[in-house]
Amino acid sequence: MDSILFIGTGSGFSSLPNTNLLLNFKNVRILIDFGFTGLHQIKKLRINPSSIDAIIITHMHSDHIGGIEMLTYLLKFKYHRKNTLILPHFELKFMLWDALKGSMKYSHEGVMKMSDYFNVFIAEKNSAYRTILFKGHKFTFVKTQHVPGMLSFGVIFSMNGKRVFYTSDTVFDPALLFNVNRRFAPSLIIHDTKTNNNEDDVHAPYKQLMSLPEKTKSKMLLVHYDDNFEKFTPKEDGFIGFAKTGESYTP
């Protein structure tokens, strides 16, 4: 069976590893985001960096992209291959290289371009959503509200014949869940939550998620939580639970 390995499940400010996912399909392994704890985590979880076929990037915060520089160096100079990126929007390509080029432009091989390190695949806009087909797997990107003005995306994909919606970072947004439920009917929703603040402006506070319909909560696995997460009882509150770092989940 295909499965989702949680490389990390914490918020960017917690002492837990960054919320990054590894999708283990039979034919391909795809990361969703790779933050500043990423390299340490894949070593700890004994994942060979060269076994990762591509990285989807949901947005530009460092707990989602902060590990890409070092992973890419490793792939290029140790494994002699490029890193493959799947981006929901072309602007992310420019923003990512802007963020990386201060260091990555220079190497012992001379002045480098983004294309010296990366193969980049960019989703295309189809009606309200952006989609891309990669090695037989379709990924649909849905815009989320995270930080005002910042491009950020959730990801919808199929695994074991079931639809999965990963919100990545988002505010509490019942309209987003309503629309995705109606259009895609996901059987699993991996949702951002914030456990140390009830009125966060850029994430989804746990208390607010509790107000969702039971049917929606019963499909939700929570990630991106804070160090105080053990104070909560997500199963009793109607959720599947907190996803745990280092554990796999089979949809």
Ligand SMILES: [Zn+2]
């Ligand atoms: Zn973020």
